[in-house]
């Protein structure tokens with residue numbers, strides 16, 4: 001997929017068990033790598049889930065390349081990938097199942113670029129193992145590869161370097177830098193060395209409150 005790489009949201013509100021996590025949150029980003037920072041519990045994961053359409057929007061709107069995530073969820077979500085933080089989303093699937101599933105949803109093949117990414121992460125020998133039998137770092141690598149399928153213009157990642165070995169972290173930092181040339185990458189992280197290596201501009205979560 002080419003073109004695009006724009007994300008905008010305004011007036012976003014999130015609450016958990018009646019307590020407001022954030023309200024009036026606004027953000028507008030174009031192509032490039034952006035790292036979302038802020039203390040534990042401030043709402044980074046919540047925001048990423050909302051921007052990805054993985055959590056209902058209580059108030060406000062999200063536009064993915066100008067497409068409203070609530071009004072046209074299918075079209076908007078085809079333009080984005082979301083890599084969550086570590087959870088075994090598909091325990092019954094193998095890595096190969098997951099890749100085929102995501103490729104079908106994006107109406108593309110699992111291409112040579114993804115096969116190269118799998119090889120770089122050393123995942124070839126894990127492709128036929130069920131997700132719940134994989135180590136956390138291996139699951140993370142598999143989800144990252146799935147996120148790259150079809151080169152969606154908007155990439156959202158939650159703590160992507162967590163649990164990765166040194167070589168994989170370096171590899172991922174390079175992949176993010178490359179993606180940021182023509183796509184919008186936003187990820188949450190506490191890993192300062194990784195943020196620097198990925199060439200990300202940092203965004204303080206607090207600065208977004210009441211910003212739109």
Ligand SMILES: Nc1ncnc2c1ncn2[C@@H]1O[C@H](COP(=O)(O)OP(=O)(O)OP(=O)(O)O)[C@@H](O)[C@H]1O
Nearest residue numbers: 016017021038039040041042043044045046047188
């Ligand atoms: N399942 C849940 N039950 C109760 N409260 C929750 C739940 N999930 C999140 N919260 C609350 O929502 C708020 C935002 O959490 P979130 O995980 O988005 O923060 P975060 O900035 O990503 O934190 P971290 O840096 O620790 O990953 C927190 O105050 C947390 O206590």
